[in-house]
Amino acid sequence: MPAKAFVCPRCLERFSLSAWQNAEGQRVPPPPRPSRWQRLTESFRAPEQTGTPQSTQFRAAMGDARRLSAVCPNGHRLPPDYLDRPTVVVGLVGLTGASKSTYLTVLLDLLYAGALAPLDISVEMDEESADRFELNYRQPLLVDKRQLPLTPLLLEEGQSPEPLTVVFRRTSRGTPERSMNVVFFDASGEQLYRKEDLGRFGKFLYVASSVIVVLSPGMFPGLASTADPGEASIGLARPTQMLVNVADLLRSARGLKKDAYLADVSASVILSKADKLRSRPDFPADALRDADLSPAALPRLFEEVRANSGRLVDFLENNGGSNLLTALLGRLPDPTVHAVSATGSEPESGHYPSITPRGVLDPLLVLLARHRFIPREGLELEQALAEWPQA
Numbered sequence: 423m424p425a426k427a428f429v430c431p432r433c434l435e436r437f438s439l440s441a442w443q444n445a446e447g448q449r450v451p452p453p454p455r456p457s458r459w460q461r462l463t464e465s466f467r468a469p470e471q472t473g474t475p476q477s478t479q480f481r482a483a484m485g486d487a488r489r490l491s492a493v494c495p496n497g498h499r500l501p502p503d504y505l506d507r508p509t510v511v512v513g514l515v516g517l518t519g520a521s522k523s524t525y526l527t528v529l530l531d532l533l534y535a536g537a538l539a540p541l542d543i544s545v546e547m548d549e550e551s552a553d554r555f556e557l558n559y560r561q562p563l564l565v566d567k568r569q570l571p572l573t574p575l576l577l578e579e580g581q582s583p584e585p586l587t588v589v590f591r592r593t594s595r596g597t598p599e600r601s602m603n604v605v606f607f608d609a610s611g612e613q614l615y616r617k618e619d620l621g622r623f624g625k626f627l628y629v630a631s632s633v634i635v636v637l638s639p640g641m642f643p644g645l646a647s648t649a650d651p652g653e654a655s656i657g658l659a660r661p662t663q664m665l666v667n668v669a670d671l672l673r674s675a676r677g678l679k680k681d682a683y684l685a686d687v688s689a690s691v692i693l694s695k696a697d698k699l700r701s702r703p704d705f706p707a708d709a710l711r712d713a714d715l716s717p718a719a720l721p722r723l724f725e726e727v728r729a730n731s732g733r734l735v736d737f738l739e740n741n742g743g744s745n746l747l748t749a750l751l752g753r754l755p756d757p758t759v760h761a762v763s764a765t766g767s768e769p770e771s772g773h774y775p776s777i778t779p780r781g782v783l784d785p786l787l788v789l790l791a792r793h794r795f796i797p798r799e800g801l802e803l804e805q806a807l808a809e810w811p812q813a
């Protein structure tokens with residue numbers, strides 16, 4: 423393990439050795455770890471079978487271990503087995519009203535519902551995140567079909583939004599199980615574009631290895647007819663500034679120069695609310711789609727992602743977005759652009775008539791491929807393949 427290999431999803435501190443505490447919150451020595459062989463035989467052993475009993479001592483130790491939890495240097499309890507998996511911290515970035523929270527809600531709900539099962543991937547949210555997700559995100563949007571409230575501003579310097587921590591597991595026949603922690607940060611867009619706010623409230627971006635940029639179509643001069651109230655007047659200077667600031671921050675967090683290649687960061691860009699663009703003749707409407715998922719079809723899917731990304735870049739450039747796109751393509755590492763409709767429809771007096779998401783999974787698949795969780799054949803340009811370091 424490299425030095426400071428772990429990051430705490432609560433306080434964002436990087437650390438190398440973890441401490442352990444018992445159910446009463448007292449610090450204790452680390453529990454014994456079952457060997458690979460013990461884990462394997464354990465799973466094959468019928469509960470009542472008495473053939474090769476493990477020592478009572480060992481079983482007692484493992485029983486205690488289940489009641490222990492690893493903690494970060496600041497005493498935050500980490501989710502079970504968190505330290506056994508690599509972690510990707512994802513920052514959702516975009517101005518207020520861009521659809522960051524709406525997108526994240528719909529994405530996590532689809533994942534929960536087994537959307538990646540055709541790729542042998544299952545997901546699980548850590549307990550503490552799950553309660554908050556249900557209450558603040560899923561229930562209001564997907565059960566009550568209400569518009570989500572804007573994400574609250576952070577009030578104290580150094581505070582971070584509460585993360586949503588998800589474990590991805592992939593089990594395909596013949597290969598060992600792989601798993602990965604993905605920690606999502608959904609901040610208020612109001613605190614993401616000023617440089618000083620990024621320093622004060624954007625601590626999660628210092629540890630982020632993935633950014634999902636969410637752009638609302640209404641900000642583009644040629645697409646002003648799709649603007650939500652107040653959006654058209656924002657213009658593109660503010661989101662462009664936001665991108666420049668975020669890209670600077672990602673580099674300075676790694677001690678890199680301003681034009682250095684961000685080799686270990688994945689970036690995808692979402693053109694949100696694409697349901698409002700469907701009727702426009704210049705919109706590449708077939709870029710807003712859900713492809714069939716299967717391991718064999720992934721390379722093809724990624725080739726389409728790349729092709730659609732190019733078409734969407736053209737579309738946005740033709741609608742007045744040249745400067746923004748230049749900043750985006752020049753400062754983020756080979757971002758893919760995706761058309762997404764989180765809800766499929768426009769809310770009427772605060773309510774969505776129905777919620778039928780489109781194109782929500784592609785940005786996540788790119789993320790998973792770039793962080794080596796699924797094969798990335800078809801996705802990468804030759805240059806990126808050469809520059810992206812081997813895991």
Ligand SMILES: Nc1nc2c(ncn2[C@@H]2O[C@H](COP(=O)(O)OP(=O)(O)OP(=O)(O)O)[C@@H](O)[C@H]2O)c(=O)[nH]1
Nearest residue numbers: 518519520521522523524572573610611695764765
């Ligand atoms: N038509 C349509 N409208 C959407 C969609 N997603 C979001 N919206 C609209 O955009 C509004 C803002 O979405 P949010 O997800 O709250 O935006 P946000 O980026 O989280 O905003 P902040 O929390 O303030 O940073 C929603 O209340 C909807 O009115 C979509 O897929 N289609």
Ligand SMILES: [Mg+2]
Nearest residue numbers: 522523572573
């Ligand atoms: Mg929000």
Ligand SMILES: [Zn+2]
Nearest residue numbers: 430433494498
């Ligand atoms: Zn912590």
